[in-house]
Amino acid sequence: MIAIVFLVGLLGVTIFAAATTGQALPIPEILMLMAVFLVFFGSGVYIAAVLGVLGVLTGFMFSDRPWWTFLGQTLWAPSSNFVLVAVPLFLLMGEILLRAGLSDRLYRALNVWLNRMPGGLLHTNIVSCAVFSAISGSSVATAATMGSVALPYFQDTKYNQRMVLGSLAAGGALGNLIPPGITFIIYGLITETSVGALYIAALIPALLVTGLFLLVILAHGLTHPMEKPARLPLAMKLRALADLVPTLLLILLVLGSIYGGLATPTEAAALGVVGAAVFAAFEGRLTFRMLNASAEATARNTALLGLILFGAYLLNYILTTINVPQALAGMIAGLPIPPWGIMLCIIALYVALGTFMEGFSMIITTVPVVFPIVVALGYDPIWFGVIVTMLVEIAQISPPDGTVMYVLQGMRKRPGPITDVFVGVLPFLGVYLLAVILLMIFPGLALWLPALMA
Numbered sequence: 001m002i003a004i005v006f007l008v009g010l011l012g013v014t015i016f017a018a019a020t021t022g023q024a025l026p027i028p029e030i031l032m033l034m035a036v037f038l039v040f041f042g043s044g045v046y047i048a049a050v051l052g053v054l055g056v057l058t059g060f061m062f063s064d065r066p067w068w069t070f071l072g073q074t075l076w077a078p079s080s081n082f083v084l085v086a087v088p089l090f091l092l093m094g095e096i097l098l099r100a101g102l103s104d105r106l107y108r109a110l111n112v113w114l115n116r117m118p119g120g121l122l123h124t125n126i127v128s129c130a131v132f133s134a135i136s137g138s139s140v141a142t143a144a145t146m147g148s149v150a151l152p153y154f155q156d157t158k159y160n161q162r163m164v165l166g167s168l169a170a171g172g173a174l175g176n177l178i179p180p181g182i183t184f185i186i187y188g189l190i191t192e193t194s195v196g197a198l199y200i201a202a203l204i205p206a207l208l209v210t211g212l213f214l215l216v217i218l219a220h221g222l223t224h225p226m227e228k229p230a231r232l233p234l235a236m237k238l239r240a241l242a243d244l245v246p247t248l249l250l251i252l253l254v255l256g257s258i259y260g261g262l263a264t265p266t267e268a269a270a271l272g273v274v275g276a277a278v279f280a281a282f283e284g285r286l287t288f289r290m291l292n293a294s295a296e297a298t299a300r301n302t303a304l305l306g307l308i309l310f311g312a313y314l315l316n317y318i319l320t321t322i323n324v325p326q327a328l329a330g331m332i333a334g335l336p337i338p339p340w341g342i343m344l345c346i347i348a349l350y351v352a353l354g355t356f357m358e359g360f361s362m363i364i365t366t367v368p369v370v371f372p373i374v375v376a377l378g379y380d381p382i383w384f385g386v387i388v389t390m391l392v393e394i395a396q397i398s399p400p401d402g403t404v405m406y407v408l409q410g411m412r413k414r415p416g417p418i419t420d421v422f423v424g425v426l427p428f429l430g431v432y433l434l435a436v437i438l439l440m441i442f443p444g445l446a447l448w449l450p451a452l453m454a
Contacts, residue, residue: 052307055314059321075310084189087182088302089269090137093250093276095294098145100280102246103132107149109243112236116228118221121159122167125150126213129171130206131244133178134251135272139396140301143172143404147411155413163220165408166424170213170432172404173393178206179255180265183363183389190367191381195265196258198385200453201446205386205439212431220427246279259453315365339377340440346370347391347436354395354402363392386446387439394432397425 097103107128114123129146136142147168154164176183179199188195254272257263263271280286349370353362367388374384396404399422409418439445 052311052314055311055318058315058318071314075313079306079310084185086137086180086185086266086269088298089266089273090180090182091141091301092294092298093269093272094136094138094141094145095297096273096276096280096290097132097135097250098141098148099290099294100276100283100285102276102279102283103128103145104149105243106131106247107146107153109240111153112232112240116231117218118225119217120221120226120228121150121153121157122163122217122220123214125164125167126171126210126217129168130174130178130210131247131251133175133181135180135247135254135276136175137180137182137269139173139175139393139404140407142175143169143407144411146172147408151411151413158226160220160224160424161414161416162420162424163217164424165405165412165421166426166428167213167217169397169402169404169408169421169425170428172408173396173432174206174210176396177202177209177386177389177393179203180258180268181389183392184385185265186363187367187385187388190364191371191385193381193385197382197450199255199258199265200450201382201386202389203449204445205390205435208438208445209390209432209435212435213428216427216431246282250275250279313364339379342373342377343379343440346374347387347440350388350391351394351398351433354391354398362395363388380443380447382450383439383443383446387436390432390436390439394429394436397429397432399425 107124110128110131111121111124114127115121117123125146128150129142132146133139133142136145150168151164154161175181179202181199181202184198184202185195187193188198250272253275254268257268257271258265277286277291280290350362350366353366371381371384375381396402399405402425405418405421405425409421
């Protein structure tokens, strides 16, 4: 139902744009576009194909230029952008770390320090996901990696399985918000905003969200007390810190080089891949078979993301050509409500889209339309980049179509309904929405650090 409302609204603006430019209004063609979208989307066709077909059809119906004269040029721009190279590099680094066993060492080391807190291993889920996110850059990769490590720890335990799955889904969603998140790279590419500034701006919001997640687990642990494990000697805890060294060094290598101005995000991603390979060699797991498996997984994920990017760029180009973003910006800017009211409407739109649309495709298809409106309202592009990324994270854990939730559901050893994940993630979903509201009320949470470092 939300999909129908969104599409009807978008095509309504298209009609308005065509009317303002003096073009004829081909109602049958518009209805056909609606039918194509609903049939494709409802039948489970890949979002990349849906976007591409809609772009081609819209170009045929509303643009005077033959679509084949600008298709190659439109797709060449994103595919040849140097910044975008960071995406497969960060994915490759995460794949190498998973197969090298460093994620397992990270989880065990943090568990030694956190397992006696109210909530026990649930705290380890959040903190380990947050730390791994600082070298992964992807929510799906973080959820898949830490889920494969953490879920065996909860077999034959008294932990609430819904909270286990919910905490892993919420922690995995941090993969895009905590630098070096891939979403910031895509947003920076689309809006021509500094990726380094976005990374700096995301630090405090990321700490805020992580802290709120831990408070949720603490409250759950206090209301559902469990027997605490035996207290470990301090010497054992200090020895466990050695397992954190590889991960911390990689974080220092990747983020330190970016924040220190020594490398661009793309160059830092390349350094991260080299660092991950070095640590894999120290672990004795750097083999040709391991590198081949990592490269195959990376190529598969990169190809999927690339197809979505190309389809979205084509559709965005057509919509811009027929003045849809400009007409939408003019309509919204003329609404008799204050800027913060319009901003709340935009946030509500993203939350609604997140219930049925994958986060990555959501940002590519909507930011080119929404960004001019936000800038015209006087909001900072860096602040909005953090907001959008947080909304994408919410989409990753929003029933019924959150990608991260289905990743974890597929990794469960014990069979169970997907509703277990849906229910378990709801408290964390509410916390994420609270964090977005706090960022609206106190924009300095995202803008203070970039201004300080500038």
